[in-house]
Amino acid sequence: MIMVLLNVYLALLFILVKLGIIRFNLFWKSSPAIVFVLLLVGLFIPMNWGAPQGPALVARHSVAIVPDVAGEVIDVPVQANQPLKAGDVLFRIDPVPFEAQVKAIEAQLQFQELRFEQTMQLQTRGVGRSLDVEQHRAEVGQLKAQLDAARWNLDKTVVRAPADGYVTNLALRKGARVASLPLAPVMAFIDTSETVVGVEIDQIDARYLAPGQPVELTFKMRPGTVQNGKVEGVLQAIATGQAQASGLAVAPKAIASAPFVVRVKLDDDAFARSLPAGSTGQAAIFTEEVKPTHLIRKVLLRQIAITNYVNPF
Template sequence: MIVVLLNVYLVILFCLVKFRIVPFNLFWKVSPILVLLILLVGLFIPMNWGAPQGPALVVRNSVAIVPSVAGEVVEVPVKANSPLRVGDVLFRIDPAPYQSQVNALQAQLKLSQLRLAEKTRLQTTPAGRAFDVEQYQAEVDQLEAQLVGANWNLEKTIVRAPADGYVTNLALRTGARVANLPLSPVMAFIDTSETIIGVEVPQIDARYVEPGQPVEVTFKYEPGKVYGGKVESILQAVATGQTQTSGTAVSSKTIETLPFVVRVKLDDAEFANRLPAGSTGDAAIFTEHVSAAHVIRKVLLRQIAITNYINPF
């Protein structure tokens, strides 16, 4: 853009000299250099913090599906990358062992309740003891608690979608045996109920970025188009500023100046929901500073949107 503006000035200067409106003296000979410096120092360098620009990325939360109970898979009704609603069945585990446990506990509970009723009636006579009633009451309470857990295990033999989304990289098949181990997920579920768009902004340009500021984003997925939005939040940490609990002493490491990540939300929610995870693009954030540069940043962003038709990188 600075080259375009400088060329425009050169054309105007040529016309002014050609028609003898201005003399072609030393001042006008060096004026292009002065104009270049003024554009750099007064407009284009301040534009980087007045209207910062950076790469944008669409990400979605991935849920590792780990069953709550172990057993043999008897049905996998889902298909990879097919839309699912929250509560849809992902797969079913053989419920027979868990159903038998529920039946056994129900039978024991029924017998204990019957004995409790008998001991309660007997307590009203001289032959009854309060201890027997209390003992059977505790047994009934214990069996009822175990029955709640058994019913929960039985219910968890049907694994359901935790949110709206889809299953990707589906390798689970009927007959496979699954375990309730956190390190052994059986499938990956992509949550599409929330679209997260992050924009990387260099630290030197992020000083004036605040939530609520207008944003424009263009994606390679939709070349030639620019979408408006707002800044949602600025992530307050990057990897280099993170410490973790460790049994070792502090060790020095190379300090890197990583960009900050700004989370934005598009005005067109329907389009945002259609964006595949991993979609990339460029975004510009318009702060309250250096307003004169906002028009130039908008033009530059639209140039990028047009070149997305042919630029795969």
């Protein structure tokens, strides 16, 4: 854009010289360099503060699916990358061992409840001990708790989608044996109920960023279009500034000014949901500072949107 403005000035200068309106002396010969410096210092450098621009990335939460019970898989009704609703069945584990456990505890509970009623009747007649009553009462309560746990395990033999989304890289098949180990997930579930758009802004340009500021974005997979949004927040930590518990002394490392990440929410929710995770683009954030530069940034962003038709990088 700075070259476009400079070329416009050169064309205007050429016309004025040809028409004899100005004399092409030393001042006018050096004026293009002066105009270039004025544009750079007075417009384009401040534009990075008032309307910073940076790469944008669409991300979604990934849930590692780990069953709560172990067993043999008897059914996998889902297909990879097919939309699912929260509560849809992902796979089923053989319920027979868990049903048997529920029935066994129910039988024990029925017997203990009968014994509890008998000891209560004996105590009422004055021939029973209160200690026996309390003992059977405790046994009944313990079996009820065990029955609740057994029913919970039986219910967990059907593994369901935790949210709206889809399963990706599906390799689980009928006959496989799964375990309830957190380090052994059997599926990767992509949650599409929320779309996260992050924008990287260089630290030198992030001084005026604040939640609620308007944002314009253009994405590679939707060339020629510009979407609107707002800043949800500026993340207050990045990995290079994170201190972790360790038994070692501080390990010096090269310090670099890594960009900050700004979280953005698109105004068009349907458009946001249509973007695959990993979609990239460019975004411009319009702060309350240096407002005259906002128009230049809007033009530059639309140029990028048009070049997205042919520019794969």
